[in-house]
Amino acid sequence: MAAAEDLWVFGYGSLMWRPGFHFTERQGALVRGYHRALCVYSHVHRGTSERPGLVLGLDRGGSCRGVAFRVGALQAAATLDYLRAREQVTSVYREIVLPAILGDGRQIEAVCYVADRTHIQYAGRLDREELLRLINQGVGVSGHNFDYVRNTHAHLADLSIHDETLEWLTRQMGG
Numbered sequence: 217m218a219a220a221e222d223l224w225v226f227g228y229g230s231l232m233w234r235p236g237f238h239f240t241e242r243q244g245a246l247v248r249g250y251h252r253a254l255c256v257y258s259h260v261h262r263g264t265s266e267r268p269g270l271v272l273g274l275d276r277g278g279s280c281r282g283v284a285f286r287v288g289a290l291q292a293a294a295t296l297d298y299l300r301a302r303e304q305v306t307s308v309y310r311e312i313v314l315p316a317i318l319g320d321g322r323q324i325e326a327v328c329y330v331a332d333r334t335h336i337q338y339a340g341r342l343d344r345e346e347l348l349r350l351i352n353q354g355v356g357v358s359g360h361n362f363d364y365v366r367n368t369h370a371h372l373a374d375l376s377i378h379d380e381t382l383e384w385l386t387r388q389m390g391g
Contacts, residue, residue: 251278269354273331
């Protein structure tokens with residue numbers, strides 16, 4: 217990506233409701249070839265290595281609706297530095313650029329953080345009861361795991377994005 221270009225970042229979990237960087241535009245977006253999944257054991261932000269939580273990753277297959285943020289060219293390098301420190305603290309995510317379709321129909325290239333299936337923190341597909349157990353036990357430097365799930369579910373609902381698993385988990389947690 218050339219230094220003089222704006223940067224697009226795709227958010228599908230906490231980046232949607234807590235991006236942590238300045239942006240000049242925010243739009244609903246769709247990425248194909250990956251889907252949102254609770255497939256990453258959290259050892260830092262929402263759990264520990266002894267008592268892992270569970271966070272979302274983009275996993276292979278399907279498609280994912282989320283939010284794309286446009287960052288001005290002058291802030292692009294600092295934004296990438298911030299995102300790398302936040303998203304790659306244990307290297308469980310790979311930073312890649314994927315095509316995305318914005319809500320207004322524009323096609324862009326966006327930085328995405330996808331789950332590394334070869335990483336020890338990759339959880340794969342877990343049954344709902346195990347998801348609930350991990351989420352209920354997880355507490356990390358960013359807080360309780362159930363707050364992460366509730367916040368993500370609420371934000372998806374505000375965007376009219378249906379996620380059956382997050383809806384079920386939120387009901388189980390009394391939310």
